[in-house]
Amino acid sequence: xxxxxKAVALISGGLDSMxxxxxxxxxxxxxxxxxxxTGFCVEGHTHAIRKRDRARPKRNNALWVAEQxxxxxxxxxxxEEYKQVVLNPRHGYGQxxxxxxxxxxxxxxxxxxxxxxxxFDFIITGEVxxxxxxxxxxxxxxxxxxxxxxxxxxxxxxCAKHLPPTLPEREGWVDRDKLLDFSGRSRKPQMALAAKYGxxxxxxxxxxxxxxxxAAYSAKLADLxxxxxxxxxxxxxxxxxxxxxxxxxxxxxxLIVGREEGENNFLEGYRKRxxxxxxxxxxxxxxxxxxxxxxxxLELAARIAARYSQGRTAPAVTLELNLPGGESRELTVAxxxxxxxxxxxxx
Numbered sequence: 362x363x364x365x366x367k368a369v370a371l372i373s374g375g376l377d378s379m380x381x382x383x384x385x386x387x388x389x390x391x392x393x394x395x396x397x398x399t400g401f402c403v404e405g406h407t408h409a410i411r412k413r414d415r416a417r418p419k420r421n422n423a424l425w426v427a428e429q430x431x432x433x434x435x436x437x438x439x440x441e442e443y444k445q446v447v448l449n450p451r452h453g454y455g456q457x458x459x460x461x462x463x464x465x466x467x468x469x470x471x472x473x474x475x476x477x478x479x480x481f482d483f484i485i486t487g488e489v490x491x492x493x494x495x496x497x498x499x500x501x502x503x504x505x506x507x508x509x510x511x512x513x514x515x516x517x518x519x520c521a522k523h524l525p526p527t528l529p530e531r532e533g534w535v536d537r538d539k540l541l542d543f544s545g546r547s548r549k550p551q552m553a554l555a556a557k558y559g560x561x562x563x564x565x566x567x568x569x570x571x572x573x574x575x576a577a578y579s580a581k582l583a584d585l586x587x588x589x590x591x592x593x594x595x596x597x598x599x600x601x602x603x604x605x606x607x608x609x610x611x612x613x614x615x616l617i618v619g620r621e622e623g624e625n626n627f628l629e630g631y632r633k634r635x636x637x638x639x640x641x642x643x644x645x646x647x648x649x650x651x652x653x654x655x656x657x658x659l660e661l662a663a664r665i666a667a668r669y670s671q672g673r674t675a676p677a678v679t680l681e682l683n684l685p686g687g688e689s690r691e692l693t694v695a696x697x698x699x700x701x702x703x704x705x706x707x708x
Contacts, residue, residue: 375426386432488502635650637649
């Protein structure tokens with residue numbers, strides 16, 4: 362009897378990785394999934410907090426994909442290791458702060474380490490030639506193979522017929538004739554294959570699965586680096602950039618203003634770390650003050666917080682200022698008129 366070959370599939374939660382895994386499973390290969398948590402993943406964050414996204418499924422799409430395929434999923438925290446990919450990408454950034462080529466190389470390299478440690482034979486990804494402008498071009502696909510160390514143990518089932526045969530194909534572990542020739546930006550071939558397999562309600566690709574592809578998020582991260590005078594972050598930093606209205610009246614401090622109940626509840630978890638403001642005379646948001654504000658800055662912060670309360674048109678609003686050491690006091694201020702909040706304060 363021949364030995365059953367084993368492959369690990371990079372599972373992002375999108376349709377492509379699900380289809381790639383299924384194509385290989387159809388050939389009798391044992392497949393397990395691997396998902397790397399970088400901290401920048403879209404999964405399970407703002408759409409689980411904000412009311413405007415209440416109709417979206419509250420699920421982790423990578424786990425959902427594994428369930429549809431009936432495979433084991435290994436979720437691996439790479440937050441600290443991934444910092445160097447974000448801070449110093451060898452191949453630079455895409456349109457925003459997305460280091461897509463370095464990111465894919467990093468994940469394939471980690472998957473390569475994983476298969477050697479766990480006795481698996483090769484790696485599967487859902488890449489499609491020509492679909493992504495930075496990491497999925499004919500000239501960049503070989504870069505990922507080389508720099509990750511995976512070489513021809515990396516198989517891309519959805520576009521394999523556009524690429525040289527990999528070791529699994531040459532050795533007969535996988536039948537190349539049953540692999541695919543997808544290319545370009547169109548999603549129609551993937552949607553047709555999903556229908557063939559009976560996959561429904563899968564995640565849509567709009568916006569991608571990483572906040573670093575988002576222009577607004579990237580602007581907030583760049584602002585954070587400028588304000589601190591260094592390129593670094595921790596998990597709390599990148600989580601807070603996903604939530605609230607960010608307003609920077611001066612280089613040395615900014616406000617994070619909850620936009621609705623769900624965000625206010627989320628920001629509650631950080632109230633002991635930051636000075637924060639609550640409206641007591643009118644309903645209003647929870648506002649965190651990040652940085653090194655002075656007394657005058659805190660009064661300005663209170664006026665801005667009052668502007669976003671239901672007392673915005675009142676002559677005065679009373680707020681409670683709470684400091685991390687436990688000190689608290691009330692401030693009664695006139696709400697700052699919208700005209701006095703310049704556009705460039707909005708990060």
